[in-house]
Amino acid sequence: MRKLAEWLKPYLPMLVMVAVMVTPRLLLAGTDTTFDDVSTMFGDWISGSLGKTFSILALTVGAAIAAIRQSFIALFAAVGVAAAANVGPGILEGIIEATF
Template sequence: MKAFKGIPRRRILLALTLVGASTGAYAVGIGSNDFDAVTTRLQNWMQGSLGKTFALGSLAVGLAIGVVKQSVMSVVVGAAVALSASIGPDVLSSIFTATM
């Protein structure tokens, strides 16, 4: 933050918000479907047997590390990864297809 030493934080936050909003509005205006096949395939993989295997594997690794370290945090991280792998594609799909 040395580069922004003389500028108040509110102005920096406002500038970043405006840049983010303008790029978001620009991205919404572009309606290309170049990557529809890839996103459909990845979503099907994550919601199918590959996603379940990934979720169970991350949960198992979290449990194993938690037993070795005798810590609950590894189990929480494993459960969070498993949860985000199984629910994440639906959440992201609903975010990107939402309309105002």
């Protein structure tokens, strides 16, 4: 084992350089279209009527819990969920579709 390590020692910088040059190409999947249909379908659902329905349900449930407990914390959480349902898909698409 020690002889193998001694033998590889001069080649180590070259192996590291090759690994650094090859790794980004292996990890890049910027043009992959495997899940485009599913991504578009879920994006349309969340951006469309399903997202609005989730937002309205979250606000309704939050308002009901806030009225029962007489605390606005549940209402604030519901507003956060509603905002995330409306704004979140656009932010996620921007992050996922970003190319460097």
